[in-house]
Amino acid sequence: MTDAQTxxxxxxxxxxxxxAIIRFENITKRFxxxxxxxxxxxxxxxxxxxxxxxxSGCGKTTLLRMLAGFETPTEGRVLIDGKDxxxxxxxxxxxxxxxxxxxxxxxxxVADNVGYGLKMDGVDGGEIKRRVEEALELVKLxxxxxxxxxxxxxxxxxxxxxxRALVKRPRVLLLDEPLSxxxxxxxxxxxxxxxxxxxxxxxTFIMVTHDQDEALAIATRCAVMHRGVLTQVATPADLYExxxxxxxxDFVGSVNMFEGVLEKDEQNEAQVRCKELSAPxxxxxxxxxxxxxTVWVALRxxxxxxxxxxxxxxPMKMEDAPAGANVVPGIIRDIVYLGSETxxxxxxxxxxxxxxxxxxxxxxxxxDFTWDExxxxxxxxxxxxxxxx
Amino acid sequence: xxxxxxxxxxxxxxxxxxxxxxxxxxFLVPMGVIxxxxxxxxxxxITIDFTGTFANYAxxxxxxxxxxxxxxxxxxxxxxxxxxxIGFPVxxxxxxxxxxxxxxxxxxxxxxxxxxxxxRTFALIAVLREQGYVNFALEWLWNNAxxxxxxxxxxxxxxxxxxxLLYNNTAVIIGLVYVHLPFMVxxxxxxxxxxxxxxxxxxxxLGAGHLRTILLVVVPLAAPGIAxxxxxxxxxxxxxxxxxxLLGGTDSQMIANVIERQxxxxxxxxxxxxxxxxxxxxxxxxxxxxxxxxxKSERRG
Amino acid sequence: MADEALxxxxxxxxxxxxxxxxxxxxxxxRRWPLQLMVGATLVFLYLPLITLMVFSFNTSxxxxxxxxxxxxxxxxxxxxxxxxxxxxxxxxIAFFCTIFSVILGVLAAVMLWxxxxxxxxxxxxxxxxxxxxxxxxxxxxMLVFFARVMPWPMGMPWPLNLGAIIIAHISFAFPFVATVVxxxxxxxxxxxxxxxxxxxxxxxxxxxxxxxxxxxxGLIAGALLAFTLSLDDFVITFFTAGPDTITFPVKxxxxxxxxxxxxxxxxxxxxxxxxxxxxxxxLQVQNNxxxxxxx
Numbered sequence: 001m002t003d004a005q006t007x008x009x010x011x012x013x014x015x016x017x018x019x020a021i022i023r024f025e026n027i028t029k030r031f032x033x034x035x036x037x038x039x040x041x042x043x044x045x046x047x048x049x050x051x052x053x054x055x056s057g058c059g060k061t062t063l064l065r066m067l068a069g070f071e072t073p074t075e076g077r078v079l080i081d082g083k084d085x086x087x088x089x090x091x092x093x094x095x096x097x098x099x100x101x102x103x104x105x106x107x108x109x110v111a112d113n114v115g116y117g118l119k120m121d122g123v124d125g126g127e128i129k130r131r132v133e134e135a136l137e138l139v140k141l142x143x144x145x146x147x148x149x150x151x152x153x154x155x156x157x158x159x160x161x162x163x164r165a166l167v168k169r170p171r172v173l174l175l176d177e178p179l180s181x182x183x184x185x186x187x188x189x190x191x192x193x194x195x196x197x198x199x200x201x202x203x204t205f206i207m208v209t210h211d212q213d214e215a216l217a218i219a220t221r222c223a224v225m226h227r228g229v230l231t232q233v234a235t236p237a238d239l240y241e242x243x244x245x246x247x248x249x250d251f252v253g254s255v256n257m258f259e260g261v262l263e264k265d266e267q268n269e270a271q272v273r274c275k276e277l278s279a280p281x282x283x284x285x286x287x288x289x290x291x292x293x294t295v296w297v298a299l300r301x302x303x304x305x306x307x308x309x310x311x312x313x314x315p316m317k318m319e320d321a322p323a324g325a326n327v328v329p330g331i332i333r334d335i336v337y338l339g340s341e342t343x344x345x346x347x348x349x350x351x352x353x354x355x356x357x358x359x360x361x362x363x364x365x366x367x368d369f370t371w372d373e374x375x376x377x378x379x380x381x382x383x384x385x386x387x388x389x
Numbered sequence: 390x391x392x393x394x395x396x397x398x399x400x401x402x403x404x405x406x407x408x409x410x411x412x413x414x415x416f417l418v419p420m421g422v423i424x425x426x427x428x429x430x431x432x433x434x435i436t437i438d439f440t441g442t443f444a445n446y447a448x449x450x451x452x453x454x455x456x457x458x459x460x461x462x463x464x465x466x467x468x469x470x471x472x473x474x475i476g477f478p479v480x481x482x483x484x485x486x487x488x489x490x491x492x493x494x495x496x497x498x499x500x501x502x503x504x505x506x507x508x509r510t511f512a513l514i515a516v517l518r519e520q521g522y523v524n525f526a527l528e529w530l531w532n533n534a535x536x537x538x539x540x541x542x543x544x545x546x547x548x549x550x551x552x553x554l555l556y557n558n559t560a561v562i563i564g565l566v567y568v569h570l571p572f573m574v575x576x577x578x579x580x581x582x583x584x585x586x587x588x589x590x591x592x593x594x595l596g597a598g599h600l601r602t603i604l605l606v607v608v609p610l611a612a613p614g615i616a617x618x619x620x621x622x623x624x625x626x627x628x629x630x631x632x633x634x635l636l637g638g639t640d641s642q643m644i645a646n647v648i649e650r651q652x653x654x655x656x657x658x659x660x661x662x663x664x665x666x667x668x669x670x671x672x673x674x675x676x677x678x679x680x681x682x683x684x685k686s687e688r689r690g
Numbered sequence: 691m692a693d694e695a696l697x698x699x700x701x702x703x704x705x706x707x708x709x710x711x712x713x714x715x716x717x718x719x720r721r722w723p724l725q726l727m728v729g730a731t732l733v734f735l736y737l738p739l740i741t742l743m744v745f746s747f748n749t750s751x752x753x754x755x756x757x758x759x760x761x762x763x764x765x766x767x768x769x770x771x772x773x774x775x776x777x778x779x780x781x782x783i784a785f786f787c788t789i790f791s792v793i794l795g796v797l798a799a800v801m802l803w804x805x806x807x808x809x810x811x812x813x814x815x816x817x818x819x820x821x822x823x824x825x826x827x828x829x830x831x832m833l834v835f836f837a838r839v840m841p842w843p844m845g846m847p848w849p850l851n852l853g854a855i856i857i858a859h860i861s862f863a864f865p866f867v868a869t870v871v872x873x874x875x876x877x878x879x880x881x882x883x884x885x886x887x888x889x890x891x892x893x894x895x896x897x898x899x900x901x902x903x904x905x906x907x908g909l910i911a912g913a914l915l916a917f918t919l920s921l922d923d924f925v926i927t928f929f930t931a932g933p934d935t936i937t938f939p940v941k942x943x944x945x946x947x948x949x950x951x952x953x954x955x956x957x958x959x960x961x962x963x964x965x966x967x968x969x970x971x972x973l974q975v976q977n978n979x980x981x982x983x984x985x
Contacts, residue, residue: 029711070590072712090593090715103591107609107686116605117595161591168595394807400893401805408798408864409813415861416820416828419835423827426834478727486719494728496973501735503965507924507939508958511946512738515745522741570735586716593715628824630925635946645826645925652830652929662834665827672824 020082021046021204022067022172027076029062029228036062038228039076044172049198049205051219053212055251059228060208064174067206068097081171091120096165097174100181102157104149110136110160111145117168135167138197155186166201175207179214191217212252216240224248240300245389249298256304256354258297262289262386271325272297272386276352279315282325284381289388296387303383304356306344308367309374320381327378330354332369344369346377427662437658445663454647458667461643464558464633465626468565472573472622473615475566480577481603484584495578502571510635513567517554517636524551556638564632569625573618580614581607612686620679624672644668743962746955763956773957776941782849783927783937784920787859791916792909794860795867799908800901802868803875820862821869829929832858836930844932851935858930859920866919867912874908875901907979914972918965 022044029037037059044050052060065071066078069090077084085093096117105113114135115128123131136142139159149157158178165173178194179187195218198205209215215222216236223233224247232244243249246257258281260274265286272281272295281297289295307316309329318326333353334345341357342365348354354377358369369375394401427445429437448454483494501509516522528549535546554560588610592602608615630645637643644664651661713720719728749758767773802814820828832854836842842854878901886896924939931940938961945954 068590068594069715070593071714074711086712089598090590091596091598095594097591097594099587099591101585101587103585103587105588105591105606105610116592116597120596120601164591164595391806392804394805397805397893401801401807404797405801405805405807408794408801408817408868411794411860411864412813412816412820415835415857417816418839419831420819420823420827422834422839423831475727475731478724479731482719482724482728484718485716490719497732498735500966500969501739503918503922503969504739504962505922505924505939505958505965507942507946508742508961509739511942511954511958512742514946515741516738522737567734567738570731589716599715624822624824628826630826630829645824648826648830652833658834661830665830668824669827672822676822 019046020044021080022206023077023079023082024063024066025077025079027063027066027073027078029059029066029071030074035228037066037073040225040228040230042223042230042233044204044206046204047202049195049218049220050207051215051222052206052208052225053215053222053252054210054225056210058225060210060225061176063225064097064176064206064208067093067172068095068174069093094171095174096168096170096172097176098158098161098165098178100176100178102161102181104157104160104164106149108149109145110141110147110149110152113149113160114145114164114167117164121168131167132163135163138166138201139163155182155190158182158190162197166203170203172204172206175205177209178207179209180211187214194218216252224251226251241385243298243385243387246296246298246387249385249387254301254355256299256301258299258352260295260297262287262291262293262295265289265291269381270386272384276348276350277328278349279328280325281384281386282321282381283384283386284320287386287388289386293388298385298387299354299379299383301343301355302357303379304354305378306346306356306358306369307376307378308369309376311374316376316378318378318380326381327376330375330377332371332373332375335369335371346375348377423662423665426659427666429659429662431657431659445660446667448660449663449667454664457642457644457647458671461627461645462671464561464565464643465623465629467562468569468626469573469619469623471562471566472570473619476570476573476577476618477615480574480581481607483574483578484581498571498574498578502575506568506631509568510564510631513564514555514635517560517563519551519553519555521554523554527552555636556641558637558641560636560638561633561641561643564636565626565629568629568632569622572625573622576614576618576621577611580611580618583614584610609686613683616679616682616686620675623675627671627675628668739962742955743959746952746959748952751951763952764960766953767956767960770953772936773938773941773945773953776936776938777957777960779849779852779935780921780938783852783856783859784917786849786852786856787863787920788913788916790856790860791864791867792913794864795912795916796871796905796909798864798868799871799875799905803872817865817868820865825862825923825925828858828862829926832861832926833929851932854932855927855930855935855937858926859923862923862926863916863919866915870912870915871905871908874905874911878904907976910972910975910979914968917968921961921965 020043022042024040024042027037027040028035040059040063052063054060062071066073067080069085069088072086077086079085080094105116108116111132114132118128118131132145133142136145139162141156141159141163144152144156149160152160158181175194179190182190191214194205207215207219216239219236221233221235222239224231224239226247232239232248234242239248239252243252249255250257258274258276260272260277260281262270263273263280264271265288267286268284270283270285270287272283274281274297287295315324315327315329317323328348330346330348332344333347336343339360341359344356344358346354346356356377358365394405425439426437428441428443429439430442430444432438479498483491483498486494514521518524528551531546531549539545554563584607588606589602592606593599597605628645629643630649633641633643633646634649637646645668648661648664648668651657651664655661718724745756746763747759747761748756749760749762750756798817802810802817836854842851845851846853882900882904883896886900887893891899922939924943927937927940928943931937936944938957942954942957945951
């Protein structure tokens, strides 16, 4: 666990081959003075379900559209299967796209929509018919080939778009915000269907999304983008547990962030003192930062324990930290009951408020925390993430 | 929601009476009089009897006039097709230009549309006549080509014969295209501009080239816009008076010119009235056809 | 290595421009065949007009070849009383036509937008007629109407003698205004009206405080349209005008029939400039309005 903090390396995913099918090399895209993508270098392996994650306007869609051929990079190269595709127009690239609006041709029947790409490739009629049926079956739309798109629901239209792209057997399937236009129930269902579909067809999927839940749930690997810059590329678990910057920690999931000074940094332990925390933050691993430098401690709400505190009692001790570390006193200021869990907002000495969750393990809480109750907040030595930027 | 007029009778009367009265008195009545005249007969130099005769219409479908109707339809048709051929790529380019360029190009297309029709026709005369700039340019090319031929040891081309670009059917068509091009470009532009770009991108993404994308995706989806562009080019071109009058020769008369002659020179109002109404019926048929296409494509999409 | 030396030589000739990205697949305006097409179309549309304007300053009478700069034709045109009178007539007619067309157009638009009444479809259809009926048909109808049904009194003092033409112009211009204003009204959120009434405004105040401000861009566009339609009209005026009620287009037409002198060029140039200025003002006003709305 020594340097797990700063090197959030991707863990191997079994069905991913070690073969970069897509390679972005120092890609920069400017629209006038605005820099949409700033010197991005990124490899995507064959068989991955890759997510480009970031807030709107971060350049993720531009990156995807460069892959499809709808935007041309200002600088840098895009390689598909090791070949520079700069000279290839969209219709000659071995990638296909599922558009955010689905872009199902409203004037063509479902079967004609799905068969459109094959017709363009000069595939003969019988073969088109067979493959269209196969593709419709794959997305569970069998029998709807004769419908017009306006007779379909939003979810079905998306399946048409999926079938239409997959039927061409592309090397890579591009999905632009695939779930954003669906309602919540349908979105959950589609998430698992996309995953199983990808495993079934074995094609590399690249998805653009601003929804971190979606990315964590579906992707085998994610790239987080912020203002055109690639901030972190990692598996969903690493992204959540080992963020490499304040932006990633804050964007992916919910977090309590404290600014502090690195007091100690050894091979197997480190300590940070934060102004807003009355106790030092102790860690059971090193962080490879300079002593005395400013760092940030990120503490996920679910990683904070909450215990009753009697007035005037001595601080409790965490078993994996020195006495006095990783434990701070506070007062519950707000409680939000959410059914499966309850959110608490605890005010520390000095006024800083900290979020924490408690799962509702039983039907009524034995401890019965209530408003304005004094509590201890405590965390394990391996729970906080120390961020250098 | 709309109110029924009974809920606010006074307000409705105040709002509805002026425009309806105006429309009836100064539009429907004049039209009605013409319609009545078309079933009348000249009985004296300025007296007309309403005899309910169909003789005027019978005369209008005699070969001489039928030919003029046919010719007007063909000229308007060619004009419309030319406007479509020129206007579609222009509208496409404008719709996909950068926002700044788009605003300027639209203004440039619209400005002649606001300029006086007569002035534009007059301006065209100066360019097209035998001593005009088109002929000057052609002569210059001709002479240079001729000089080049001598240079490489061939026979020179001889004297340049100026082309007769005015006072014939070609001139009328050039003039009509010149005048009506903005009518075509604007509805095409608005149809193309409204179009969902991702549909075109999807088509390219699926392997279609630009030409096939335009034919298979853009044209069907922009059909209502194309139909209305065709309509608002065709109708005024069919009833054009000024352009054939100023640019046409003796054989380039269109219906409007014949109608004018009945009223101003020949003084045969009943016959002119019948011709007017025939022209109007043709216009209505064109509108009905366009509405039909519109409804069909709406039902589809 | 010789190759490398050659390729790394500094490029002579074309100065290095700011590097632009390759056009994207839908940047049709950045592809040369379409650029050529647009360019050729603009030349086709503007060459005749620009030639006309340039040669209004030419000293030669047979305006074919450029011989020298002069403003004589303008002086001549401004000293031509009948031309000036025609110009003044045209502007007067356009002015009155605009005022009446806007009033009638707004009433018609509000009527069709607001009320349900028997025969609405018929009224709607008849309102569209003046827009689609060929000019020549309307022209002859007006000729007959003012000759036989309602003869306009002869010898009326100016500008009353222009009445027949003004009426004819209003008849075809106000349905255009109604169409434009109605299109604007269709984007009106009726809850605004209900909100005004809820807050205590009367029917009349609601109309002025809520509906009219919403219609404003439509009113300006409609007024501009009515003005230009009237100023532009030749055919209908041609049939309605008498010898003492000549408008500018009719005057130019008769001058063209007689002889083409650069005087016509000069007069036309003035009208083109007037039109361009009017369009610019209209666009500016509309821009300002939409900016105000956004702010």
